[in-house]
Amino acid sequence: MEKYFLILIGTVFVNNIALAKILGMCPFFGVTKRLEVATGMGFATAFVLTVGSGTSYLIDTYLLGPDLAYLRTFSFIVAIASVVQLTEMYVKKSSPLLYQTLGIYLPLITTNCAVLGIPLLNAQENHNFIESLLFGFGGATGFSLVLVLFASMRERLEGASVPEIFKGGPIAMATASLLSLAFMGFAGLVKV
Numbered sequence: 001m002e003k004y005f006l007i008l009i010g011t012v013f014v015n016n017i018a019l020a021k022i023l024g025m026c027p028f029f030g031v032t033k034r035l036e037v038a039t040g041m042g043f044a045t046a047f048v049l050t051v052g053s054g055t056s057y058l059i060d061t062y063l064l065g066p067d068l069a070y071l072r073t074f075s076f077i078v079a080i081a082s083v084v085q086l087t088e089m090y091v092k093k094s095s096p097l098l099y100q101t102l103g104i105y106l107p108l109i110t111t112n113c114a115v116l117g118i119p120l121l122n123a124q125e126n127h128n129f130i131e132s133l134l135f136g137f138g139g140a141t142g143f144s145l146v147l148v149l150f151a152s153m154r155e156r157l158e159g160a161s162v163p164e165i166f167k168g169g170p171i172a173m174a175t176a177s178l179l180s181l182a183f184m185g186f187a188g189l190v191k192v
Helices: 002-014 025-030 035-064 069-094 096-105 107-111 113-125 129-159 169-184
Strands: none
Touching (some): 002 129, 025 129, 025 169, 035 069, 035 096, 035 113, 069 096, 113 129, 129 169
16 A cells, blocks of 8 residues: 555656656646646546556556567557547537637647656556556646646746746746756655
């Protein structure tokens, strides 16, 4: 039980996929201009990462095995694309406003390197099914947390008096750097 807790805490705070692994930078900068969009993207990514991790584990363990390990990346991409497609259809039907707000970013979850990185890290670490699900969920929770925090900071910066030369991308990069430094404070908390 303690191991599962450590995997969860480690992936959320210590080895955050956005700030420590530098994965998923496209949605990190692309959808964090508004808090509600970042929240929706966080939920969609959390669902895809968790289900994609479990699906990828099952494919890797029961379908590929050690003999077909060279097909791992390809099969993970196909499995993740399927999960994203299902998620997109569900969001489009259940929340058309969120679907319109997310726009192109929802299908882009397929090309989010974090979504592929988590199953590949699971395979590299030889996690079992439960550990894979927790690693995926923890990675997604950490990614969503960072998206929401960064979106909140960017919304506050919209009303702040920032010198003209720093508006837009430069202040976003500086803010991301400060957020990353804050998360580095968790280093050493848990070794995962």
